[in-house]
Amino acid sequence: MKKQTAGRDNLGDLAPQFAALNDDVLFGEVWARESQLSAHDRSMITVASLMSQGLPQLEAHLKIAKENGVTQEELVEMFTHLAFYAGWPKAWTAFNLLKETYK
Structure with missing residues (x-):
């Protein structure tokens, strides 16, 4: 799956921690667990x-x-x-x- 940036693109200025969790944890870590x-x-x-x-x-x-x-x-x-x-x-x-x- 391609790197997700929607969090930072849409909410990075307003809610940077939420944006980072969205992009890095949800889409970066959870979605990447394709062996599961x-x-x-x-x-x-x-x-x-x-x-x-x-x-x-x-x-x-x-x-x-x-x-x-x-x-x-x-x-x-x-x-x-x-x-x-x-x-x-x-x-x-x-x-x-x-x-x-x-x-």
Whole structure:
């Protein structure tokens, strides 16, 4: 996975410690533990969590998921399944973001 700089780029001036934890620990250390869990699987889990919560970070993580080899078909199946557990409107939102990400 490429080096993440979103924390520093977006919050570095306001919250430098939070930005460093985001970039260096979350994305630098946790996401790098591919012998424990692949980037593909981490993306699937992350997208499922964000979709379930209805969080705007879903859009960015769909792009990361695509880079990590998650297919549109896998995400369609995930969102269809999660619609019954997380909520129908959240699934609609997720599908619309998916269409934009994979067009």
